[in-house]
Structure formats: structure tokens, C-alpha cells
Amino acid sequence: MAIARPPIEILLVEDNAADVRLTIEALKDARVPNRLHVARDGVEALRMLKDATRATPRPDLILLDLNLPRKDGREVLQEIKQDDTLRHIPVVILSTSQADQDIAESYRLRANAFVTKPVEIDQFFAAVRSLEQFWLDVARLTRP
Amino acid sequence: MSTPDPSSELTRPPAAPTERLFRMVVESLPTGVVMVDRLGTIVLVNRETERLFGYKREELVGRSVELLVPGGLRAGRDVSGGHKDGSDISLEIGLNPIEAEEGVFVLASVIDIGSRTRAEAELRRSNEELERFAYVASHDLQEPLRTVSSYVQLLSRRYRDRLDADAVDFIDFAVGGVRRMQQLIEDLLAFSRVGTRGAPLVPTDMQTVFEGTLATLHAALEESNATVTADPLPAVVADAGQLAQLLTNLIGNALKFRGADPPRAHVGAERSGRLWTISVLDNGIGIAPEYFERIFVIFQRLHSREEYAGTGVGLAICKKIVERHGGRIWVESTPGHGARFSFTIPAATE
Numbered sequence: 001m002a003i004a005r006p007p008i009e010i011l012l013v014e015d016n017a018a019d020v021r022l023t024i025e026a027l028k029d030a031r032v033p034n035r036l037h038v039a040r041d042g043v044e045a046l047r048m049l050k051d052a053t054r055a056t057p058r059p060d061l062i063l064l065d066l067n068l069p070r071k072d073g074r075e076v077l078q079e080i081k082q083d084d085t086l087r088h089i090p091v092v093i094l095s096t097s098q099a100d101q102d103i104a105e106s107y108r109l110r111a112n113a114f115v116t117k118p119v120e121i122d123q124f125f126a127a128v129r130s131l132e133q134f135w136l137d138v139a140r141l142t143r144p
Numbered sequence: 145m146s147t148p149d150p151s152s153e154l155t156r157p158p159a160a161p162t163e164r165l166f167r168m169v170v171e172s173l174p175t176g177v178v179m180v181d182r183l184g185t186i187v188l189v190n191r192e193t194e195r196l197f198g199y200k201r202e203e204l205v206g207r208s209v210e211l212l213v214p215g216g217l218r219a220g221r222d223v224s225g226g227h228k229d230g231s232d233i234s235l236e237i238g239l240n241p242i243e244a245e246e247g248v249f250v251l252a253s254v255i256d257i258g259s260r261t262r263a264e265a266e267l268r269r270s271n272e273e274l275e276r277f278a279y280v281a282s283h284d285l286q287e288p289l290r291t292v293s294s295y296v297q298l299l300s301r302r303y304r305d306r307l308d309a310d311a312v313d314f315i316d317f318a319v320g321g322v323r324r325m326q327q328l329i330e331d332l333l334a335f336s337r338v339g340t341r342g343a344p345l346v347p348t349d350m351q352t353v354f355e356g357t358l359a360t361l362h363a364a365l366e367e368s369n370a371t372v373t374a375d376p377l378p379a380v381v382a383d384a385g386q387l388a389q390l391l392t393n394l395i396g397n398a399l400k401f402r403g404a405d406p407p408r409a410h411v412g413a414e415r416s417g418r419l420w421t422i423s424v425l426d427n428g429i430g431i432a433p434e435y436f437e438r439i440f441v442i443f444q445r446l447h448s449r450e451e452y453a454g455t456g457v458g459l460a461i462c463k464k465i466v467e468r469h470g471g472r473i474w475v476e477s478t479p480g481h482g483a484r485f486s487f488t489i490p491a492a493t494e
Binding site: 016018019022025096117120121122124 | 290293294298
């Protein structure tokens with residue numbers, strides 16, 4: 001069943017250019033059409049979220065790194081989940097950290113998923129594919 | 145000057161020790177001795193006192209004891225004294241009054257507790273710094289390495305069919321090098337965490353920990369068709385996470401360094417006094433005696449990477465964990481006839 005969907009708008013909050021590009025490359029292989037917008041730190045991310053424009057519309061999915069300049073991912077997550085107009089947007093934490101406390105803290109701040117940035121590129125591409133599936137599931141639940 | 149015959153000194157009747165002998169005893173005491181009169185004037189010091197305070201005895205005798213102990217002599221631990229070079233020394237002082245024909249004196253025995261406390265504090269600080277350094281360095285090294293690894297792999301994934309055999313080889317070597325470095329960093333991190341991220345040592349049921357270890361090793365046990373048995377294991381005083389890591393490493397080694405037969409390992413427990421000796425006996429390839437010490441040193445390996453994978457950190461971690469628990473670890477083995485790794489750990493029950 002092929003229903004024409006508008007592309008998924010994804011906001012990637014990531015300061016490392018190499019990781020931004022890698023995510024772009026992985027999303028090129030995605031089955032679902034998508035548009036990626038990038039914020040390079042926490043302050044820019046919140047500005048983009050609060051002042052949505054046609055060029056950067058309010059995203060359907062947020063990919064959030066934890067360690068960011070100016071305002072770190074935990075603070076960004078907290079602000080998103082405290083904002084009535086943003087809290088419904090699924091947030092996936094992308095982090096190099098495998099520390100239990102970082103994962104627990106993220107879920108405490110109501111992140112929707114936590115993905116450890118994998119060392120193997122095949123794992124990374126698989127993780128992006130699983131994000132896609134995750135989004136489709138979420139979309140099915142939130143947009144009947 | 146003639147050398148006294150020591151036997152003649154000792155066989156002399158105890159009632160007649162010479163003044164010279166008394167002086168020798170006072171001089172050679174490992175404790176500082178300072179005698180002062182009732183006005184606090186120094187009348188006698190020994191060699192250790194000269195060493196402790198940096199003064200020659202001519203500079204002390206006749207002077208006030210306040211030169212050595214500002215505020216005057218008092219008994220106690222952690223009394224502050226003054227070295228000739230102006231630095232403070234931390235002293236433990238004991239006092240004894242002496243009444244003699246010549247008058248009343250006070251005999252002070254002086255021990256420098258500061259140098260020991262200082263050396264211990266310095267060692268502790270430098271160890272902590274080293275561990276913190278290792279942790280931060282390893283953590284921060286991971287990120288650029290991950291970038292190198294990702295992009296070399298992306299090259300391979302995307303362009304492999306368009307490259308010739310040489311190019312593919314080069315990529316494989318680059319990926320292999322990065323993987324190895326990642327493994328080294330992870331192991332170094334695990335090593336540094338033993339000291340920095342340890343949990344408190346509390347009564348812990350080793351049987352439960354052991355069963356958890358078997359679950360962790362499940363895939364490796366199946367794959368190698370191994371048999372692991374154990375005595376009933378005791379309650380010990382431990383950090384359960386580190387104890388699990390210790391058992392996992394030792395049993396894991398028994399599987400890894402296996403001989404031609406399917407690996408067998410037995411975990412034994414024997415109590416002597418307050419300590420349990422836990423041993424892991426295997427039927428593997430064994431180790432030559434000249435390597436019994438070296439295998440516990442970080443990054444020391446006995447085999448090429450082609451023969452056995454690894455970074456040479458596993459047993460160093462084991463040693464660090466055992467030592468953190470106040471025990472020791474050792475190995476007995478005959479090459480070709482298996483090995484027995486043993487460690488001691490405090491019992492949780494009297």
C-alpha cells in the first residue's frame with residue numbers, strides 16, 4: 001500500500017561535521033523520503049524549533065546529540081519536553097556514551113529512544129533504518 | 145681506636161654498662177631524642193634529631209626548644225615542628241620527666257609522621273591523577289577514531305566494486321588498525337575504571353555472581369563446547385560488578401587458551417582464616433614458569449595476534465581488581481597441562 005507522504009522533516013542537532021555528513025549519507029539510503037535540517041548547538045536547535053519557517057518547518061523527528069556547545073542535549077531535551085507545542089515530537093538521543101547513567105537520565109527527561117553511536121558503519125546504517133521504522137510506528141500511533 | 149669485641153660487651157655483667165654504651169644507644173635510636181631543662185633549654189639531642197630538623201647539634205644545645213617546636217614542647221600526634229629550612233614538619237611527640245641530681249629534665253621522643261603522611265598523600269594523588277588521565281584520554285580518543293573508522297568503512301561500502309585489489313587491501317588494513325586501537329582504548333578505559341569507578345566492598349554472594357558470569361559467557365561456552373563446574377562458592381567482601389569481571393576474565397581465558405580437547409574449567413574455593421582462596425583450573429595450553437609474573441602486567445602478551453586475539457589487558461585488570469579487594473593473584477601451570485589461576489579475597493563471615 002503506497003500512500004504518498006510528504007517527506008519526513010528531521011532535525012539533527014549535532015556539532016560534529018563528520019557525524020552530520022554520516023547521518024546524511026545514511027539517510028540517503030532510507031526508504032522514506034526525508035528532509036534533514038541541521039542545528040550545530042543547543043541554542044540554535046531551540047531557536048529553529050521555536051521559530052519554525054517554511055525553510056525549516058517544525059520537525060517530525062528530532063535526532064539529538066548529548067554533548068553540544070553552548071547548551072547541551074540534556075537541557076535541550078528538557079526544554080522540548082516542557083514546551084506544550086514541542087513535547088509531542090519524538091526525540092531520539094544519539095550519543096557516543098554507553099554509560100548507564102546517561103541513558104537513564106535521557107529517559108528520565110522523556111527521550112523517546114536512545115541510540116549509541118556505533119563504531120561499525122553497518123551498525124550505524126542499521127540504526128538509521130531502525131529509526132525510520134521507529135518513526136513509522138510513532139507516526140501510525142500519533143497520526144491515525 | 146680499637147674495635148671493641150662485641151661478645152665481651154655482651155658478656156659483661158648488666159650492672160656495669162658504660163656511659164659510652166648509653167650514648168651509643170641514644171645515638172642510634174631511630175627516634176629523635178631531645179632533652180631539655182626546666183627552662184626549656186636544649187641539653188642533649190641525638191643524630192636522628194639532627195636529621196629530622198636539619199640542625200647540627202652545636203646549633204641546638206644551649207638554645208630554647210622553641211627553635212624546634214614553636215610554642216614549646218607538648219605531647220601528642222601531629223604537633224607542628226620547624227625545620228631549619230623554614231618548612232613545617234608534622235611530629236608525634238612523647239614526653240618523660242626525669243629527676244636527676246643535676247635537676248629536673250624533660251626527655252622528648254620525636255617521630256616525623258609528616259613525611260609518611262605526605263608520601264602517602266602524594267602517591268594517592270598521583271595515582272588518582274593517572275587514572276583520571278587514562279580515563280579522559282581514552283574517552284576523548286574514541287571520537288576522532290570513530291570518525292576515521294566510519295569514513296574508511298563508508299569508502300569501502302560505497303566504492304568497493306570500483307576499486308582494485310590493492311585499494312581494497314589498504315582499506316582493510318586501515319579498518320583493522322582502527323579496530324585494534326579502539327579495542328586498546330576500551331581495555332585501557334576498563335583498566336582505569338577499576339580504580340575510579342569501583343563500588344563499595346560489601347558482603348557478596350559469589351555463587352550468584354558466578355551464575356551471572358556463566359550467563360554472560362553463554363555464547364562462548366556453547367561455541368567452544370566447554371564444561372564449567374564449581375565448588376559451592378562462598379560469601380565474600382567484594383564489589384559484585386568487579387568480581388563478575390574477574391571471574392569472566394579468568395573463565396574466558398580458560399576457554400580462549402584451550403588445547404586440542406574441549407575446554408574444561410573448575411572454580412574451586414578453599415578457606416584459610418579470614419581469606420578465601422578462589423581458583424580457576426583449566427585444561428588449556430598452560431604457561432611456562434618464566435611468564436608467571438609477566439602475564440599480569442598491562443599490554444604484555446605471549447602470543448601473536450594471529451594466534452590469539454587480545455590486547456594484554458585482561459589479567460592486568462584481574463590483578464588490579466584483586467588488589468583493590470586486598471588480595472593477591474598468582475598462577476601455577478605446566479605448559480601443555482593446563483593452568484590454575486588463584487586469588488585471595490576476604491570472607492564475609494567470621
